[in-house]
Amino acid sequence: MKEFALDARLEQDSLLLLRLSLCELRLSKDxxxxxxxxxxxxxxxxxxxxxxxxxxxxxxxxIETASAALKKVTNPTKINIGALGNIVRQLHVHIVARFEGDPGWPGPVWGHGVAEAYDAEKQEELMMRIREALSS
Structure with missing residues (x-):
């Protein structure tokens, strides 16, 4: 039986937050x-x-658990959930917090502009807050 291996593009574009029962939960680097x-x-x-x-x-x-944690931490206008897989074929589900006035609002996040890297401190703080929200 073949073992799970993360697609190279997903590994490049995201960071591991934690492993859940079924899924790896990752944070996009954008x-x-x-x-x-x-x-x-x-x-x-x-x-x-x-x-x-x-x-x-x-x-x-x-999906519900991760969405609820993201919503608790970010208080967004809307949570977008999608599993497209047109470029990266490995099954993965995007959960994106959206805000009126964010880049690309109200359109999709895909194909809009250029990804921006996190400030290391802000990235670590967001990751910590999401982990805390998941554990409460």
Missing amino acids: ARWPWLILVPQRADVSEITDLKPLDQVMLTFE
Whole structure:
């Protein structure tokens, strides 16, 4: 049986926050939006429907859990959730906090402008606050 391996682009563009029961929870390195990424730790999975039924349920639970933590920490106008996979085929779910007036509002975050790196201190603070929100 093949082992889970994170796609190189996901590894390059995000940081590991923690491992949940099913997914790696990662923070996008693009500081323009508070942006989490869930990656099910399963080999050769590109669609939600490729997951076993119990894993589908767990993914839904982890999306809700991560979304609630992001919402608690950032107080956004809207939470966007999407699993596109047109470029990176490995199944991953984006959870993005959106705010009126943010870059690209009200359109999608994909293909808009150039990614901006986090200030190291702000990045660490956001990661810590998300971990705390997940544990409460």
